[in-house]
Amino acid sequence: MSKVPAAVIGVGQTHYRAKREDVSIPGLLREAIDRALADAELTFDDIDAVVVGKAPDLFEGVMMPELFLADAIGAAGKPMLRVHTAGSVGGSTAIVATSLVQAGVHQRVLTVAFEKQSESNAMWALSIPVPFTMPVHAGAGGYFAPHVRSYIRRSGAPTEVGAMVAAKDRQNALRNPYAHLRNPDTTVESVLASQVLWDPVRYDETCPSSDGACAMVIASEAAVAASGITNPAWIHGTVMRSEPLAYAERDQANPRAGRDAAAYLWRTTGITDPRAEIDCAEIYVPFSWFEPMWLENLGFAGEREGWRLTEAGVTALDGDLPVNMSGGVLSSNPIGASGMIRFAEAALQVMGEAGEHQVDGARRALGHAYGGGSQFFAMWVVGSAPPSN
Amino acid sequence: MRDVAVVGFAQRQTRAFDGSPNCVELLVPILHELWEQTGWTKADIGFWCSGSSDYLAGRSFSFVTAIDALGAVPPISESHVEMDGAWALYEAWLKIQTGEADTALVYGFGKSSASTLRRTLALQLDPYTLTPLWPDTVSIAGLQARLGLERGAWDEKAMAEVVARSRSNAIGNEYAVRRGETSIDDVLAQEMFADPLRRWDCAPVTDGAAAVVIAATDRLPATCRRPAVIVGIAHSTDAADLGLRDLLRSPSAAAAASGAGGTEGVQVAELHAPFSHQELILRRELGLAPDIAINPSGGALAANPMFSAGLIRIGEAARRIWSDEADRTLGHATSGAALQQNLVCVMEASA
Numbered sequence: 001m002s003k004v005p006a007a008v009i010g011v012g013q014t015h016y017r018a019k020r021e022d023v024s025i026p027g028l029l030r031e032a033i034d035r036a037l038a039d040a041e042l043t044f045d046d047i048d049a050v051v052v053g054k055a056p057d058l059f060e061g062v063m064m065p066e067l068f069l070a071d072a073i074g075a076a077g078k079p080m081l082r083v084h085t086a087g088s089v090g091g092s093t094a095i096v097a098t099s100l101v102q103a104g105v106h107q108r109v110l111t112v113a114f115e116k117q118s119e120s121n122a123m124w125a126l127s128i129p130v131p132f133t134m135p136v137h138a139g140a141g142g143y144f145a146p147h148v149r150s151y152i153r154r155s156g157a158p159t160e161v162g163a164m165v166a167a168k169d170r171q172n173a174l175r176n177p178y179a180h181l182r183n184p185d186t187t188v189e190s191v192l193a194s195q196v197l198w199d200p201v202r203y204d205e206t207c208p209s210s211d212g213a214c215a216m217v218i219a220s221e222a223a224v225a226a227s228g229i230t231n232p233a234w235i236h237g238t239v240m241r242s243e244p245l246a247y248a249e250r251d252q253a254n255p256r257a258g259r260d261a262a263a264y265l266w267r268t269t270g271i272t273d274p275r276a277e278i279d280c281a282e283i284y285v286p287f288s289w290f291e292p293m294w295l296e297n298l299g300f301a302g303e304r305e306g307w308r309l310t311e312a313g314v315t316a317l318d319g320d321l322p323v324n325m326s327g328g329v330l331s332s333n334p335i336g337a338s339g340m341i342r343f344a345e346a347a348l349q350v351m352g353e354a355g356e357h358q359v360d361g362a363r364r365a366l367g368h369a370y371g372g373g374s375q376f377f378a379m380w381v382v383g384s385a386p387p388s389n
Numbered sequence: 390m391r392d393v394a395v396v397g398f399a400q401r402q403t404r405a406f407d408g409s410p411n412c413v414e415l416l417v418p419i420l421h422e423l424w425e426q427t428g429w430t431k432a433d434i435g436f437w438c439s440g441s442s443d444y445l446a447g448r449s450f451s452f453v454t455a456i457d458a459l460g461a462v463p464p465i466s467e468s469h470v471e472m473d474g475a476w477a478l479y480e481a482w483l484k485i486q487t488g489e490a491d492t493a494l495v496y497g498f499g500k501s502s503a504s505t506l507r508r509t510l511a512l513q514l515d516p517y518t519l520t521p522l523w524p525d526t527v528s529i530a531g532l533q534a535r536l537g538l539e540r541g542a543w544d545e546k547a548m549a550e551v552v553a554r555s556r557s558n559a560i561g562n563e564y565a566v567r568r569g570e571t572s573i574d575d576v577l578a579q580e581m582f583a584d585p586l587r588r589w590d591c592a593p594v595t596d597g598a599a600a601v602v603i604a605a606t607d608r609l610p611a612t613c614r615r616p617a618v619i620v621g622i623a624h625s626t627d628a629a630d631l632g633l634r635d636l637l638r639s640p641s642a643a644a645a646a647s648g649a650g651g652t653e654g655v656q657v658a659e660l661h662a663p664f665s666h667q668e669l670i671l672r673r674e675l676g677l678a679p680d681i682a683i684n685p686s687g688g689a690l691a692a693n694p695m696f697s698a699g700l701i702r703i704g705e706a707a708r709r710i711w712s713d714e715a716d717r718t719l720g721h722a723t724s725g726a727a728l729q730q731n732l733v734c735v736m737e738a739s740a
Contacts (some may be wrong), residue, residue: 062512086450105483241465245456
């Protein structure tokens with residue numbers, strides 16, 4: 001039972017905006033899907049199955065929207081799966097689509113993830129009080145700010161590291177035609193001057209709320225060979241790990257589920273030194289400080305050392321390990337799609353199709369997503385060469 | 390394909406669960422039962438996958454607390470579909486096919502009684518053109534049943550036969566919320582609920598949860614005497630728009646059956662038909678022979694816990710193999726309005 005090698009042969013994204021009032025929900029998905037199919041030089045007729053992902057249905061007010069979307073997204077008459085694993089869902093969705101190909105069930109699978117957050121208010125959709133459950137007061141920012149404080153206390157990182165991440169990602173976003181936030185004037189100083197929302201997280205260190213969708217076509221080795229695509233992004237490894245929201249001695253600033261996932265991913269892709277062997281990474285950073293936190297969690301830096309990479313410019317577009325070349329979640333955040341955008345941007349890098357935010361000679365890239373209370377993780381490694389494992 | 394078998398099954402079904410809005414507490418005794426059945430612990434499980442709905446629970450991320458019920462420390466390889474647990478089983482089956490796991494525990498849960506279910510499900514329809522009219526599940530099924538009566542696809546007696554058999558079969562099912570020795574005349578004597586549907590034609594609102602253990606046949610639990618090997622599993626979807634579909638047909642059900650390798654030789658079929666006439670549609674679409682035993686558990690008309698009822702059909706069908714009652718069985722799940730999405734899982738006693 002060896003896995004069928006699989007690769008990304010098409011990527012499509014919408015323009016991310018606060019409100020995409022120019023399109024319906026099906027229209028939004030089709031914008032991404034049509035671009036992905038065109039990129040893969042395929043039509044709906046070539047697609048065997050569709051895998052849809054999005055975060056909570058309360059964000060749009062439609063229960064299991066893939067049901068009414070089936071026709072618009074080309075799933076009528078085909079198998080369709082709907083994944084929901086909290087914020088990591090965009091990544092998990094790509095992984096489920098990959099497994100359909102790797103299992104040998106299908107040749108070409110279309111996967112799409114989306115969120116049209118302007119249909120509701122995401123912060124309050126996340127803050128519904130639930131009996132017997134710790135409330136998530138004031139949305140995700142209020143939940144994660146104490147983890148950031150804990151990280152700063154432990155690591156002794158200087159205050160401006162968070163601002164450096166935000167300024168870098170917002171500048172990178174200017175090179176990405178799909179990015180939501182485009183503020184050419186953002187600097188470390190301007191970020192530090194912005195309002196504190198949840199101490200120590202400032203307004204400019206926070207992700208926006210976006211409408212958007214991202215789609216990919218994932219193909220088997222045989223389907224890649226039969227296609228006109230000569231630069232596919234081969235999927236070298238995938239992983240998902242979950243842990244409870246709370247348990248004794250849980251480390252919320254450096255969760256074990258993330259560490260375990262990364263260790264599994266490096267082991268199964270034959271990577272012994274991720275810092276040296278990964279050329280660039282798209283990491284889920286909704287609040288600036290999560291860049292140094294995840295650099296440690298992923299094993300790119302030792303414990304309490306992640307901020308030093310950011311401070312030294314290692315994660316800048318021209319650095320040694322560029323992170324969030326697209327501008328990241330800090331610049332575009334349609335929640336259900338954000339994880340898939342990370343996975344797709346990693347693919348674009350090794351396909352050499354990332355345009356103005358292309359990392360020169362990127363051959364192996366990481367896509368990363370997390371969700372819930374830092375408890376659900378999804379990751380993949382893609383490469384320009386077929387997998388050897 | 391790698392041979393994978395259903396080797397464990399536990400369920401809880403009740404009319405109205407007196408607990409949290411998502412029923413995750415029910416998973417604790419269910420898991421306990423599965424460890425007893427298999428002799429395994431959570432360390433033996435390579436992959437976990439669940440099905441549930443945020444809208445049913447009335448909150449975002451309803452599945453997050455389920456991770457607590459599992460006791461997922463150390464962290465687990467885990468996923469979730471916003472679908473019935475039957476599709477979670479499909480994802481787990483895929484995972485075993487890739488070789489990344491040898492065993493999986495699949496579960497579904499939901500508290501239908503927390504809201505007015507038929508109205509909540511109206512939110513599954515097109516939000517621009519249909520949901521604003523609030524066509525509820527029972528009314529849509531009523532239109533479908535009426536169409537079948539007027540076109541001569543079935544008659545009142547055929548629907549009543551389904552109801553009488555389901556209720557009578559359910560006598561042996563301790564989890565059924567509706568059961569009792571029932572004749573066709575008893576059914577026809579009931580008053581109309583949503584003409585042409587009587588209350589008994591419609592699945593009862595049910596709370597519950599269920600879980601199934603599957604394993605590659607080279608990694609079976611020692612306790613497993615007669616595994617139910619999955620010989621075919623497939624699913625498909627139809628377009629949603631009720632005005633563009635022939636409501637007397639379910640092409641996705643037929644596609645699922647053929648994708649699963651057909652239904653020849655099946656002796657027992659557990660069909661997830663939330664309305665009596667939908668069983669009649671499914672029998673035709675799945676190509677089931679007339680002598681097949683349908684829903685010995687009583688089926689969805691006896692109990693229909695949302696997001697686990699389809700998974701329960703697979704578990705019930707597997708159980709008939711474990712107990713030597715049958716050599717080849719079928720479990721079916723449905724989702725969406727008027728049989729829009731369907732899954733078929735065919736199982737066989739291993740040689």
